[in-house]
Amino acid sequence: MSTETLRIVWIYPDLLSTYGDRGNMLILARRAWQRGFRVEVLEVRSDQQMPTTADIYLIGGGEDGPQALGAQRLLADGGLHRAVAQGSVVFGVCAGYQLLGTSFFAKGTQYRGLELLDLSSDRGPTRAVGELAGDIDARLGLPPLTGFENHGGRTHLGPGVSPLARVTAGIGNDGATEGAWRGKLLGTYSHGPALARNPALADLLLRWATGAHQLPPLDDTWADRLRAERQGAVAAARA
Amino acid sequence: MPLRAKVASSVSRTAAALSRAAGRGDGSVIGGWLGLKIDPDLLAHLSAGRAIALVSGTNGKTTTTRLAAAAVGVLGRVATNSFGANMPTGHTSALAKAGSTPYAVLEVDEHYLAQVIEATDPHVVALLNLSRDQLDRAKEVAMMAQLWRTALARHPDVRIVANADDPLVVWAATPPASHDQQITPPHVTWFSAGQRWHDDSWVCPECGSTIQRSGEQWWCTGCPLRRPDPQWTVDDEGVVDPTGAWYKVKLQLPGKVNLGNSATALALAAEFGVRPFDAVPRLGDVTSVAGRYAQVERDGRTVRLLLAKNPASWLEAFDMAEQAPTLLSINARDPDGLDTSWLFDVDFAPLRGRQVLITGDRAYDLAVRLDVNDVPFQHVRTFDDAVRAVPPGRLEVIANYTAFQDIRAELDRVN
Numbered sequence: 346m347s348t349e350t351l352r353i354v355w356i357y358p359d360l361l362s363t364y365g366d367r368g369n370m371l372i373l374a375r376r377a378w379q380r381g382f383r384v385e386v387l388e389v390r391s392d393q394q395m396p397t398t399a400d401i402y403l404i405g406g407g408e409d410g411p412q413a414l415g416a417q418r419l420l421a422d423g424g425l426h427r428a429v430a431q432g433s434v435v436f437g438v439c440a441g442y443q444l445l446g447t448s449f450f451a452k453g454t455q456y457r458g459l460e461l462l463d464l465s466s467d468r469g470p471t472r473a474v475g476e477l478a479g480d481i482d483a484r485l486g487l488p489p490l491t492g493f494e495n496h497g498g499r500t501h502l503g504p505g506v507s508p509l510a511r512v513t514a515g516i517g518n519d520g521a522t523e524g525a526w527r528g529k530l531l532g533t534y535s536h537g538p539a540l541a542r543n544p545a546l547a548d549l550l551l552r553w554a555t556g557a558h559q560l561p562p563l564d565d566t567w568a569d570r571l572r573a574e575r576q577g578a579v580a581a582a583r584a
Numbered sequence: 585m586p587l588r589a590k591v592a593s594s595v596s597r598t599a600a601a602l603s604r605a606a607g608r609g610d611g612s613v614i615g616g617w618l619g620l621k622i623d624p625d626l627l628a629h630l631s632a633g634r635a636i637a638l639v640s641g642t643n644g645k646t647t648t649t650r651l652a653a654a655a656v657g658v659l660g661r662v663a664t665n666s667f668g669a670n671m672p673t674g675h676t677s678a679l680a681k682a683g684s685t686p687y688a689v690l691e692v693d694e695h696y697l698a699q700v701i702e703a704t705d706p707h708v709v710a711l712l713n714l715s716r717d718q719l720d721r722a723k724e725v726a727m728m729a730q731l732w733r734t735a736l737a738r739h740p741d742v743r744i745v746a747n748a749d750d751p752l753v754v755w756a757a758t759p760p761a762s763h764d765q766q767i768t769p770p771h772v773t774w775f776s777a778g779q780r781w782h783d784d785s786w787v788c789p790e791c792g793s794t795i796q797r798s799g800e801q802w803w804c805t806g807c808p809l810r811r812p813d814p815q816w817t818v819d820d821e822g823v824v825d826p827t828g829a830w831y832k833v834k835l836q837l838p839g840k841v842n843l844g845n846s847a848t849a850l851a852l853a854a855e856f857g858v859r860p861f862d863a864v865p866r867l868g869d870v871t872s873v874a875g876r877y878a879q880v881e882r883d884g885r886t887v888r889l890l891l892a893k894n895p896a897s898w899l900e901a902f903d904m905a906e907q908a909p910t911l912l913s914i915n916a917r918d919p920d921g922l923d924t925s926w927l928f929d930v931d932f933a934p935l936r937g938r939q940v941l942i943t944g945d946r947a948y949d950l951a952v953r954l955d956v957n958d959v960p961f962q963h964v965r966t967f968d969d970a971v972r973a974v975p976p977g978r979l980e981v982i983a984n985y986t987a988f989q990d991i992r993a994e995l996d997r998v999n
């Protein structure tokens with residue numbers, strides 16, 4: 346963190362906000378504020394210049410047209426790349442996750458991605474819609490991932506990234522792995538307000554951004570109940 | 585009507601009656617389903633000889649259909665699918681049940697609009713809005729606009745009543761040949777009903793550029809698509825018609841959104857020659873729509889039910905609900921959509937300062953959302969628990985689709 350204030354940027358809410366993506370910004374800001382950080386949140390529209398000095402950048406989901414347009418604008422702007430070079434945290438969800446890779450498909454055409462993560466996405470045989478669950482990379486020290494996915498893409502990971510999780514329910518990248526991470530960049534198909542169901546993942550992003558090894562615990566009663574209920578639903582569907 | 589259609593129509597009516605008698609729903613779907621099995625063209629046969637209006641969009645179509653049917657009723661008997669059964673089976677049942685009527689006003693699920701235009705050859709189609717709703721299985725909203733546009737382009741004689749405030753609707757209502765919105769196609773009448781929800785229309789459906797907004801105006805930064813001047817508008821508890829005449833509209837339905845729905849209904853009825861002066865009093869006779877807005881007394885509490893099924897309609901519900909204890913109920917069953925992410929697209933802050941109760945299959949999703957939103961709440965297991973948890977007086981209930989149906993069923997058991 347470069348200053349006293351934690352700065353969170355939500356990238357292009359005018360283009361990439363199809364599924365309650367605002368939730369991730371609200372949750373991060375609140376959890377930081379509850380730990381006593383001063384927080385500044387900035388919604389940067391696609392016709393505005395991308396600030397290069399924020400601590401956390403969020404990219405949400407979107408339909409094909411906006412996704413392609415978003416990638417084009419971010420490549421032309423270059424601000425996000427400078428921020429990443431300076432060590433900022435990036436969290437991408439669904440279309441925003443695909444954008445971080447080298448290429449993705451939208452409207453039947455292959456588009457160049459931001460090339461921040463070593464992965465590429467194409468179209469799968471079916472649309473992946475439903476509960477998504479997985480065991481997260483042990484090095485990250487997080488409880489299992491729970492989410493809801495809704496995407497037509499399949500994502501192929503290169504050697505430069507690690508899968509975020511091994512899939513236990515749903516499709517994720519390809520039915521075996523889900524999401525990806527490298528350094529302080531992390532993406533997931535758990536769409537929309539992914540952090541609502543995964544407060545520990547929110548705290549991981551906050552620890553990356555602040556350099557804190559530990560953060561004081563918060564009252565996560567409702568999130569814990571929601572997680573348990575969803576895990577129960579996944580287990581019941583499998584039985 | 586061909587014999588086959590007559591038989592099918594009669595079977596459809598009988599099946600609907602049997603279904604009702606057996607207590608299995610109102611019969612508005614099963615009857616139509618059976619009838620269509622016998623005569624696949626039954627909807628077309630039942631439509632022949634009637635002047636038909638179709639009402640479609642993501643939000644407000646049930647209420648607008650109810651209001652429009654009341655307005656067209658000035659001219660004569662109107663068949664309508666007033667139970668909200670808005671797919672072809674429901675239309676078939678509604679027309680069969682109504683017998684021969686000169687007019688019909690039908691609510692149409694937005695996915696079926698193209699098909700129902702083909703079958704019913706309508707005189708007028710009202711396009712209300714397109715916003716995200718059940719995205720885990722619905723087509724993307726832009727694709728829906730494309731489907732509407734293609735269907736309407738195939739029927740250039742259909743009169744269109746369309747929402748000037750929704751870029752997707754304006755684009756869908758405008759044939760590809762007349763991109764320049766300065767030239768309004770002859771058969772489109774634009775209305776402005778005061779739309780609040782804008783988050784689905786930042787990108788131009790025509791060229792992909794950004795759409796800019798200033799006040800009520802909007803325009804594409806890359807092509808000529810822009811807000812057309814509306815001929816019907818709402819103003820100060822009333823509706824303004826294309827001549828500039830203002831009519832006070834006194835409704836029993838709550839909220840600004842229903843004033844907007846009234847403007848749409850009056851614009852639609854005007855396409856049949858109905859004068860607002862004659863229709864306005866009939867709008868005031870509408871008290872509830874498929875159980876929505878209905879008030880029920882229960883243990884000394886006056887319970888009012890509001891349906892809110894997507895972010896746009898939650899904003900409207902907060903506007904309609906009075907400052908009173910409020911129960912929110914959320915399910916995520918098939919008819920609701922399985923995904924609850926949209927909860928984060930709703931700002932629940934207007935509920936701060938009220939007693940808020942939550943229930944439903946997915947109450948925990950709502951709990952996490954309200955927590956982040958700084959809205960204190962209390963979780964209850966059942967509707968009865970909610971009634972007991974609030975003091976005598978008013979209880980506002982806002983629920984999404986199946987949660988709403990659950991609570992209606994619960995209230996029906998006692999009342």
Ligand SMILES: [Zn+2]
Nearest residue numbers: 788791804807
């Ligand atoms: Zn345009």
